[in-house]
Amino acid sequence: MNLAQWQQAFHTWLVSASDESAQVLGNNTAGLAVYQNNYRAQLVGCLEQAFPNLRRWVGDEAFLAAAISHIDRHPPHAWTLDVYPEGFHLTLGELFPNNPDVHELAWIESSLNEAFVAADASPLPMDVLAAVDWDTAHLQLTPSLRCHGLTTNAEAIWSALWQQTPAPEAVMLAEAGGLLVWRRQFTSRLRQVDALEYQALVHLQGDGSFVGLCDFLVERLGVEEGVEKAGEWLAGWIGSELIVGVVDDLPVSHFSEL
Structure with a gap:
């Protein structure tokens, strides 16, 4: 496996934690989970920092659930996390239609x-x-x-x-x-x-x-x-x-x- 394939497998694991990607990376699920938890925590923190008033409005529990749903659907697409919050309001429109x-x-x-x-x-x-x-x-x-x-x-x-x-x-x-x-x-x-x-x-x-x-x-x-x-x-x-x-x-x- 070359570096590009390893990076793709690692990216897939961070986003989906699939069994297939874990096997490619050596099947050390516990160790890989540390990286995925850190990945998710950084993205949740990014959304919390970008939407402090929204978080107060809906409450911590509802905000966290919405953040996790957004992270699962929309992995980062740019080199900087500054742009990651941009589509969050669209996810909220789907999660809170009323x-x-x-x-x-x-x-x-x-x-x-x-x-x-x-x-x-x-x-x-x-x-x-x-x-x-x-x-x-x-x-x-x-x-x-x-x-x-x-x-x-x-x-x-x-x-x-x-x-x-x-x-x-x-x-x-x-x-x-x-x-x-x-x-x-x-x-x-x-x-x-x-x-x-x-x-x-x-x-x-x-x-x-x-x-x-x-x-x-x-x-x-x-x-x-x-x-x-x-x-x-x-x-x-x-x-x-x-x-x-x-x-x-x-x-x-x-x-x-x-």
Whole structure:
């Protein structure tokens, strides 16, 4: 057996503890179990560190069971454990199908972690906007931005847990909305928005055109209110550093450092 085959057998043992892989490795089950326990403990610790508020919300026992289920289904796929927590909220969606607050909380914590290590971007200087041709302008969103639909009061729950104050009971929102997570300077931010602003930002992520954003809002609000809302949100998004660059179809005016 060459080194590559031995490494593959050892990987298989860590992930599944199969009899076949144990036999290939010498059938020293007790000794191999030490390595597997250490492997699992590191991954559980990784998830516990990434989701402290979620763990407090669901309880240690339920969190550990969910972590083990995730580890069994999804072994690490990258060279660093920093990315391992990214899919945990999807596993929770399967394990807690009737508790959307749980997977929305997990999404919040995972996205805050992702935003913190996302690529840097410089704020867009306000004085450059006067020279922009808005008929051809494409808006560039900060690379740390994450958007997700919201159906529960998960934002209020997470905020209370983060501040170590009593958290409210989970309830469904009267109207679905959205969550935004991004990094501003050196701090990850979380904001709850209404459904229309969430949909507008998702649309902007896919299209980027300011005219397209205006058309999107005009279809839903009418001409006057739609154009007014586009201008209002544009100013707010630039001020919050959600928008970090503007690119014209003519000469390129790019003010972000991506």
